[in-house]
Amino acid sequence: MAQIDAELTFRAFDEKDFEPLAGLVGRTWLADFPVAAQRAAGRVELSHYLAQATWSLLAEREGELLGAVLLVERDSEPIPGAWLALEERLAAEAEKDPELAEAIRVEMSGVEEEAELEREYAATGAPGTAATIKLLIVSPDAKGLGIGGRLFSAAVERVRKTGAPGYHLLTDDACDVGFYEHKGLSCAMRRRSRAYWPGADPATDDFHVYVYEQEL
Template identity: 30%
Template sequence: MIMEEHGRMEHVEQGDAGIGVVYSPMIWSDVEAITRQFDETWGHYALLGDNQKLSLLLSYHFVLHYIEPATRGEIAHKNGQFMGVVLSRVSGQPVMFGNVAQEMAKIDERLNSIPAGRKALMDTELGFEIERRMERQTGINDKAPAEVELFLVSSASRGQGVGGQLWSRTMEYFERAHEPMFYLHTDSDCDVSFYDRHGMKRIAEREEQRHPDDGRDRGMAPTKMFIYAGVPAKVKQTVS
């Protein structure tokens, strides 16, 4: 069923598992809900001395980083509650929002004004640089000009098919754009088995703690960073 609400077109999923879940294009006002769910899922409290305000600011930086290159964003919600989001990018298509760089500069200024925030931001930017290095080493951008920037679902969405629906609809977007392959970054803090189950291949792996030259050896449990790649049509077939 297609309906229009709050000035945007929305699709209401009527299947047994996802009844009442609404799927709609992302708008700027969704950023707050995405940031709060990102912080709840991957908050940075250990790095920031359990400072919730700083963790939210850093999570906002992460979310803006993923939004900036995105050409499509889809939100799942139910009765006004955020259920999930997928941000994706197809090379050559226009980005969703043109104000992200300015907004990120404001957030970074606030983080840099506090020592703990400045240190966490430097570590975050180093992580993004390592991802870019992995991309260059694999040549993945030449092979796959499409990327899933962020895939995030809330704990409230479990058992309602939200993740599968968002995933399937993103594969359809890549197919409409005639993209033969796509990729994504993830790490061992996420459920990487989801990508294994859905027919994606791990094409790169790096353990952060084994690279002290990058400044990543912090005496913490090692985090493995991965690049996964897949063919949209084949991945879509794995979603029940």
């Protein structure tokens, strides 16, 4: 059931939310690319995350999507939908356009590097491996509304209620890691990035990816 607070509504993801959420992902993380390339990469990345996600919460105001969080819980069923097949189809279609294909390559290279680091973290068996906050995103139009904090807190509460011993997330130097430290997480792993990130050259820039964790 949706929760309503003033003008804000919080509810679970629905398939009709795919395009607006993919657009938000593209605008947020590929701002230097043309709109069509942003959307193409956002759709592929979102499909990739949805194929793993087991729980979701979206924030909207008067029908406008303002933020979302996706959670992956160990031994839980993913959100219904043929998301992996969609990811593969969208990536294949984008290969016909070099500009779209480049945007996807750039974005997914970072996603793949984070996945590699996450696999190393999973092998440790730490309490935080029980769940992953896979996506936390807030529209620039929603700054100052506290949406990011509320989505994050809702995801943590969900993990707590399942009885999981902890959770983790992947992040990088482009994000405000101080937000997570303020929420009580600590850095479990740190690696100098070998991927190409917009605005950072792996050959010359000191750019890092991280695993942050919290035991519950």
